[in-house]
Amino acid sequence: MNKAQRRAFDIAVWALLLTMPYWMGAIGGYTELATRIVVMGLAAMSLNFLLGFTGVLSFGHAAYFGLGAYGTAMAIKYLAQGTLLSMAAGIVIATIAAAIIGALIVRRRGVYFAMVTIAFGQVFYFIAFRWNVVTGGDDGLTGWHRMPIDLGLANLDIFGNDKAFYYFALVIFAICVAIMAMLLNSPFGRTLLAIRENERRARFLGIPIERHIWLSFVISCLFVSVAGTLYALLNNFTDPRALRFDLSGNFVIMAVLGGMRFFWGPLIGAAIFVALQDYISSHTENWMSAIGLVFVLVVLFFPRGVLGILRGRSAE
Amino acid sequence: MTLLQVRNASRHFGSLIAVDDVSLTVEPGELRAIIGPNGAGKTTFFNLISGFFKPTSGAILFDGEDIGALTCEQRVQRGMARTFQVTEIFPELSVADNLRIAAEVAAGLRMKIWLGGAIRREIDARVDELLSMGNLTDKKDKLVGALSHGDQRAAEILMALALRPRLLMLDEPTAGMGDQETYDIARLIRRLHKQERLSVLLIEHDMRVVFNLADRITVLAQGRVLAEGTPDEIARSETVQAAYLGKAAA
DSSP states (O other), X not given: OOHHHHHHHHHHHHHHHHHHHHHTGGGTOOHHHHHHHHHHHHHHHHHHHHHTTSOOOOSOTHHHHHHHHHHHHHHHHHHOOOHHHHHHHHHHHHHHHXXXXXXXXXXXXXXXXXXXXXXXXXXXXXXXXXOHHHHXXXXXXXXXXXXXXXXXXXXXXXXTOHXXXXXXXXXXXXXXXXXXXXXXXXXXXXXXXXXXXXXXXXXXXXXXXXXXXXXXXXXXXXXXHHHHHHHHHHHTOBOGGGTSHHHHHHHHHHHHHHOTTSXXXXXXXXXXXXXXXXXXXXXXXXXXXXXXXXXXXXXXXXXXXXXXXXXXXHHX | OOSXXXXXXXXXXXXXXXXXXXXXEEOXXXXXEEEXXXXXXXXXHHHHHHTSSOOSEEEEEETTEEOTTOOHHHHHHHTEEEOOSSOOOXXXXXXXXXXXXXXXXXXXXXXXXXXXXXXXXXXXXXXXXHHHHTTOGGGTTSBGGGSOHHHHHHHHHHHHHHTOOSXXXXXXXXXXXXXXXXXXXHHHHHHHHHHSOOEEEEEXXXXXXXXXXXXXXXXXXXXXXXXXXXXXXXXXXXXXXXXXXXXXXX
């Protein structure tokens, strides 16, 4: 795929994202589903910053997603803060947690790294599950909703207007994705690729591996927490499942399904995942087995993911 | 001043003594070869110098400074670059990107998230210079993992060179190569040594390469220094012939 094709693909992705609420209905969807695709797409792309572009597998990213969600929800419910400030609260809390936990686990590799990310993630899950008074426990945190945003000249009614919230989420998505793209195209981003490709060679170029993996982990968790804040706002609700490791696993599935070596891969994976989940779960409780089947087939026959199929064709 | 000074370095792995009381110095601009039969401790010795593990006893000085407490990365930053017996490159990146990463890190840009036009052109020029040094210019957009074995070895040496090292350590650069590839690599090493006065520490099994390139040769056997001298002295040494060359012939 050359530069022109890549640019055309970028434009196509943005065109689809910008118009999604207007054609979702025609294919049996609805605006909230479109928003969920954008939010989960952001989460999966954030995870993939670490997985696909640094070569480090985390099975605990839901922890930071959930911390972003709970931070936002609590700031609105208990501190009566506006939407943007509440999001900032969630992001800061999650990023600080990621910075501390990242520093503790950054020397582990491979399976061991993945295992400790799960373990730390589950700590937050059990806190949210048990601490009823503050978190609402198993029932989740209710009794709050996202607030309209005062832009000075106008009021952005993201609460009353579904499409307004979609475009609000899309703007946040665009900012995060643009920053990640810039980072990956920089010398710093290339050191991450170097670590993914060959840790020993990277070390013997003089790159302090642990520090760069830590930075990548924190950046990745920061953006996944942004997705978490949007997820809480989307649902006007959050519960401990936003922190649980099966959600972390879903992020990994989305990234691998779409193609983790491709920048847009996880977004494609998230769209397939979320759409299938929505469609199949309206017919059967066992929607996950259908998604699992799709996942297994893709991984078996197209190990580079859905985008890998498309790109492979275009290369021929 | 002496560039590298290893004083009585030993390394034990349990009861195995891989490196036994080895001393060696490399002067600036010198090309020193280390030879010896398999299992002589050559690579372990390299690993002590580059910081993979600490010597059980002894000291390693680089430019007069004791580097024993420094990490591998820190030693690289002081000017030690090395290649490995098994080629260590970034297989799924292009040849140009392999060199670009090395050039950027060498220029102190590893934490930069944006490059201005001037620096970018400087890096581009450096990458082009390295590519032409290794005759890889026409393959620069290929994935380095798709190159021939010889070109991959060359790419690894170029990545080490991109760091502008003061000491280049090569662990069997011609291993597994055909005659032409061996010749090309040897010519590259000779050019770096003669024209750029680069100091080189070389582990090598191909005796033609060793005796053509080296200023001095150190012979290791069973972890100890068996002999040290100019290629002529080593070729004449009866100890070496008995313990090493003789055994290889038999």
